Amino acid sequence: MQSKRSFVLLFLVFSLSLLLVGCGGGDKKPDAKPAAPAKTETINIYTIWPEKYSSAVFAAFTKETGVKVNFLRFSSGEALARVVAEKGNPQVDVLFGGPADTFAAGVEKGVFEPYAPKGADKIPAKFKDPQNNWVGVAVNPISFMFNNKVLKQKNLPAPTSWDELLNPAFKNGLQTADARTSGTAISRILSLTYTMGEDKAYDYQKKLHQNIQMYTKSGAGGALPVANGQAAGGIFFLVDTLEIKAQGHDVVISYPKEGVAYAVEAMALIKGAKQPALAKKFLDWASTADMQKLYETNKIFFIPTNPDVKVQDPALDMSKVKLVEVDILKAGKDRQRLVDRWINEVIK
C-alpha cells in the first residue's frame, strides 16, 4: 500500500516535471542550448567584473584558444551566494573577478579547488592565496572622488587627507558604500583601521557619519550621484571613479596622504567544475602578462598584478599614492566584527 502510493506520487511528480520542462523546450531545449556542435568547446563563468570588462577579456580568450565563454555577471555577494547554493551541482567552472575577501569567504565555504595556474609564478605572493585557492589578476585602490563644480562653489580643494572629509561644508553631502553589502566599504574601513587603529577609526567614522547623505548598497552606487552633483563627493574604488571620469563628468580624483587600502581582484577554479581542463586552460591564460595588457587597451581601469605589465595611464600610476598592505585572510576573519561595529556604533 505504502509503496504503491509513493510509486503513484513519484510518477505524478515525474510527469509534471516533464510537462514543465517540456514547456520550456519548444525550439529551444534548455539542455541542448549550449548548442555546442561537439567541436566548439565551451566554458561557463560567473564574473563579478562589469559586463563590458568581462566581455573584452573573454573575447580575447576565445580568440586565443577557440574556447567559447558563456558568462553571467553578478555582484560579488550574489555571485558567492550562487556558487555556495550550487555547491552540490556547480553550474559554472570559474568564478572570475571580484575582491579577494569574497574569495576568502568562499574558501571557508569550501567551494573552490586549489590550482596554481602556469604563468601565475610571475604574480607576487601578496596577490595570491597561500593555498592556491585563488589568484589575483588586478589591484583596485580606494580613492576620493569629488564633483568639481561643487568644490568650486564651496571654494575648496580636492581633499588629500581623511580629516578634510570632516569639513562641515560637506554636511549631508557625501555618498559612500554600506558596510554590510559592499566590498568597497570593507576596503574603506580597512584603510581607516590600518592607518588610525581600530578604535580611532570608529571614532572617525562616527564624525564622518554627519556628512554622509547616503550609504549605498553597491560600492559604485554613489558615483553617479556625485557626477550629477547630487552629492559633493565620496569614497570609492578607483575603477568606478575612472569610469565616471571617462564618461566625461567633471570630477576630480584624489587620495588621502595617510594611505588607502586596495582590493585584489581574484579568480578561482570551482570545486566539481564540469570542465576542469578548460577551466585550468582559462586560469593559465588569465595569469599571463598578455591578459593583463588587455586592461589598458580596453579601458579596463584596473592596475595589473603582473610586474611585467607596465601602465601608461598616469591615473593608474600608484607610485605617489600611499598604499596600505592588508592581510586578506585576517581581514576576512575580522569582517563580521568590523561590520557589527559599523552597525552598532556608526549608523546607530
Place this chain on the structure above:
Amino acid sequence: MKRDPALVSAIATLWLALGVFVLYPFARLLQVTFFADGYFSLASLERVFTNWYDRAAVFNSLQLAFAVALAGVLLGFIFAFAVTRMNLPKPTKWFLGAVPVLPLISPPFTSSIAITLALGPNGMFFRWFGLPEFTIYGFWGTWLSETLTVFPVAFLTLSAVLAAIDPNLEDASLSLGRSRLGTFASVTLPLTTPGLANAFLLLFASSLADFATPLVLAGHSFPVLPTQAYLQITGLHDLRGGASLSFILLIPALIVYFLQRYWIGEKSYVTISGKSGPRTGIRSLGLAPEVGVMTVCLLVSVFILFLYAIIFLGSLVKVWGVDYRPTFEHYEYVFNRGMKAIKDTILIALVATPIGAILGTAFGYITSRMRFPGRRFMEFTALLNYALPGTVVGISYVIAFNTGPLVLTGTMAIIVAAYVFRYDATGIRSTVASLQQIDLSLEEASLSLGESAFGTFRKVTLPLIIPAVTAGMKFLFIRAMTAISATIFLISVHWTLLTTRILECMTELQFAQASAFSVVLILIVFAASGLISLMFRLAYPRYSR
C-alpha cells in the same frame, strides 16, 4: 456539489504542482534555516530579537507596507473609478488606463532612479522651484516610489470589480431618493469591498516583499526586512540569517491574510445574478467629486509621465547631466549586446503567462467554488510564494532544484516555475474577488440541467470572470518581464533576463544603457498586454470590456 472525477483529478494535479514548486522548496529552506547539524534550533531567529537594527527593520516594514497599501488602494480606486464609473471621452479613458501601467511595467529600481533624479538632493524639482531640500532617502522616498509602482495592481483588480457592478443597482438607490454621494457610499463602495480587501492584501504583501525600491531609496536610516534579508545573504554570506529574517515576514503576511478572510466574511457581494434587466448607462457622481477625481488622476499622471520622460530622454542623449547631444548609440548597444536577454525574456514570459493563467484561474475557481478538505490551506499555499520575499523564493529554488530528485537549475523551467507560482497570485485573487460577485444560482442552474462541473465552469463561469482572468494574465506577463528579486538567483549562463541587465547597467554606472533597456522593455510589455486584451476581446466579445 457532487464529486466529479474530473474535479478530484484537478485537485490532485493542483496539489501536486503546489507540492513540488511551493511546499518542497519551502521545506528545504526551513531545513536549512532551522536545522543545524541535524538538530532543530531557533538560534538563527534569536538575532532578530536581540539586534536593534533587525528589530527596527521589522517595525519599518510593517509601517511602510501599511502606508503603501493604503495610499496605493486609494489611488488605484480613484483611477479605476474614473475609468469605469465616469462618462469620460474615450481618449481620456485610454490615457488614464495607460499611464498607471507605466510604473508597473518597468523594473522598480528604474522609477526609483528617476525619482532620485527628480526629487533627490540637488534634484530638478528643487532647482526649478527653488524648494528647500529635504532628504528623499528613507521612509518618504521609498513610500512614494513603492506607491507609484504598486497602485496599478489595485487599479487593475479594482477596475475589473467596479466594471462588474451593474449600474441598475445604483439606479435603484437613486430612485429611492438617496443622493449620488450617498449611493456611492452605501451601494458602490460596499460592493467593491472584496476588491478593496484583495487589493489591500496584494499591495501590502508586495510592499512587504519588495527589496529593489528600498535598496535604492531607503538608505541606512530606514532598514526594511526584505532588504535586510538580501543584505544578510549577499553582503554577509549568511543564508540562514537571511532566511530567518524572511520568516519574520511571513507573520504579518499571515495576519493580513486571515484579517481579510474575516473581514469579507459571509456577506453577499453578488452583483451578477442572471436576474437583472438590461444594463443602463453610468450615472454621474456629481460635478464636484468628479472634478476632484480628475484632478488627482491628472496630477499623478503628469508626475508619472515626467519620471518616464527622464528615462526616455536619458536613453537618447550621450551622457545625462554632461552632454545632451542626441544619439542612438545606447539603443545600438541594447540591440547588439542585449539581444539574447531580450529574446530569452520574451520567450520565458510567453511560456509562463498561459501556464500561470490556467493555474491561477483553476486555483481561484476551485478554492472559492468547490468544497473539499484542505481548501483554505490550498488557497494559502497558492499565495505563499507571493508573500515570501523574492530573494528567499529564489534561494529556496536553488537549494531545492540544484540537486536531489528534480534538477532544474540552469534551465528555463526553473525561471518559469518561479514566475508562475509567485505571480499568479493576482490572477487567483482577482478570480476569487470576481467570483464572489457572481451568484451561485447561475452555476447551479447549469449543473441541474445536466452540465458537468467542468462544462459549467467553461460555459458559464469563465465568460463572466474573463476581465479578472485577463487582469491576472497581464499582471503575470508584466511580472515575468520585469521582476527581478526571485530570478536574480535563477538566471544562468544559458538563460538571462532583461531586468538583470538593467540592474547590471545601473550598478555599472551606465544610466543611459539602463534607460534604453527600460524603454525597450516598456514598449514590449505595452504591446504584449494590448495583445492579451485583444485576444480575449476576440474570444469573448460580449464579456470583456
